[in-house]
Amino acid sequence: MTPTLHVHDPAERENLATFAGHAVRLDPAAVIRLRRRGHDYVSAWAATSFEVLAVRTVVGELALDDITVAGDLLLSSLSGPAAGAPIDLGYSMDSAWRSSLPPMSGFAHVEDVPARSLIELAERGASIAAEHAGGHGPPASLLDQAVLTVTGGADRVEVPMRVVFALTAMDFIPHGGDRTDSRRIPLDEIVRVRATAAWLRLDARYGSVARRRAGAGPSLRVLG
Known part of the structure; x- marks a missing residue:
């Protein structure tokens, strides 16, 4: 018997489907990692093509603590059954x-x-990438370039372009119908920058992206 996920609220079901849809759009072979978070929540993780992780948490009940599934199958399953x-x-x-x-x-x-500032950075980055990209997408030098530096207390956090690209590609920032037009982003809409010694995370209204900070070690490993 295959494992199941229960998401009773149609709005939450749609939220998860939207997340899976963006992940599959970026990578048709994407897998989604589902992790139980407390009793009533499930976090869905996807590894984007920018080497940045994306996550959205929904209200739901997962039969297992942790499972990775095919993104296209999850999207199809979310679109099929009736709510509940x-x-x-x-x-x-x-x-x-x-x-x-x-x-x-x-x-x-x-x-x-x-x-809006992050969308503007993504717009400028996309323009530069279009000028210099070959057949393999934006150059690594552009993706790794720190395009935003924030400070809090004694911590100074640099945000590379790849993290900004991942945030906008996953459509985590509300917009007025055109996510590539910064003028449609409300002036009071914010993105929260959080960090640990090893990780950087950007929290937007519809989800978060995370990446290991420079010098914190590799972010990829084979899981047993």
């Missing part, structure tokens, strides 16, 4: 998940930044 019906997760694909996850706690709030 169990969501068939298919067979476990745990061996396909190769990224370590950040800790669930311990992140310190560093600073809030205007969401």
Whole structure:
């Protein structure tokens, strides 16, 4: 019997489907890692093509503590059954998940930044990438460039372009119908920058992205 996920609220079901849809759009072979968070929540993780992790948490009940499933199957299962019906997760694909996850706690709030500023950075980055990209996407030098620096207390956090690209590609910032137009982002919409000694995380209204900080060691490993 394959494991199941219960998401009773149609709005939460749609939230998860939207997350899975963005992950599959970025990578048709994407896998989604589902982790139980307390009794009533499930966090869905995806490894984006920018080498940045994306996560969205929904109200739901997961039969297992932790399972990785095919993104396209999850998306299909979310679109099929009626609201409240169990969501068939298919067979476990745990061996396909190769990224370590950040800790669930311990992140310190560093600073809030205007969401519009991040969209503007992504717009400029996309323009530069279009000029210099070859057949393999944006150059690594652009993706690794620190485009935002924030400070909080004694901590100074640099945000590379790849993290900004991942945040906008996953559509985590509310917009007025065109996520590529910064003018449609409300002026008071913010993105919260949080960090640990090893991880950087950007929290937007519809989800978060996370990446190991420079010098904190590799973010990829084979999980047993």
